[in-house]
Amino acid sequence: MNELLELKGITAGYEQTVVLRDVNLTIREHDFIGIIGPNGGGKTTLLKVILGLLKPFSGGIVYHVTKQSLFGYLPQNSRFDARFPISVKEVVLSGLMSEKGIFKGYTKADREKVDDLLETYGMGGFGNRPIGELSGGQMQRVFLCRAIISSPKILILDEPSTYVDANFENEFYSVLGELNKTMSIVMVSHDLGTICSYVKTIACVNGGLHYHESNLITPEQLKLYNCPIELISHGTVPHRVLLKHDRTIEN
């Protein structure tokens, strides 16, 4: 598969604190990479480096494709205050902003694309509603529309299980399966059940990064990376999650 970008020997963190050390990762077309690891292990930091929001202390990113429309991003906590005066349609359109710049207007085709996306994701009747009036699950559908409207080559999701409501969960992951036919997906999750069911490969981030070419990862392997897990139950389905534990890097 064609390579889209490569992280090479990345060491990154904040001020004097090293969070990631000597991380290598290649993202290819059609990848679906699950990022797992303990709290504070550096998953979000890794996403920031991939997105170009955090400059590494050392190492570099090699882009094998143009950076235009490279990323769609669904952050962990994208909620709006109910008083925020912006409509659902405007939120989705804003996903085209980096492509167009602030000063170029949106075209009729852009607006039609918004309508199509909202329709596809069950939000057809909500286009003119203020975003703040939606439920958490509805908001996330809208943010997903915003993340994919530019047809990015890589869709990045930070902990979707924290905001996808139960009604939307199965549908959400089948939507991701469909999207994965045309874009690569990088998804952070604490939920190993979700990871093993939907992703193709796994990167365990705990200061360093261990990459697995499959979605099967044994508890023994996780322990080797200092990532202990526990079996918990949400509703009636028991599943494994990562325990809180110390990071492996000493600063």
Ligand SMILES: Nc1ncnc2c1ncn2[C@@H]1O[C@H](COP(=O)(O)OP(=O)(O)OP(=O)(O)O)[C@@H](O)[C@H]1O
């Ligand atoms: N802006 C920041 N300034 C300083 N330190 C930060 C900043 N953001 C994160 N950190 C620290 O960097 C470390 C890694 O944080 P990061 O958010 O990448 O971890 P994570 O694996 O995503 O954690 P979680 O699973 O809890 O979301 C943590 O110790 C955190 O406190």
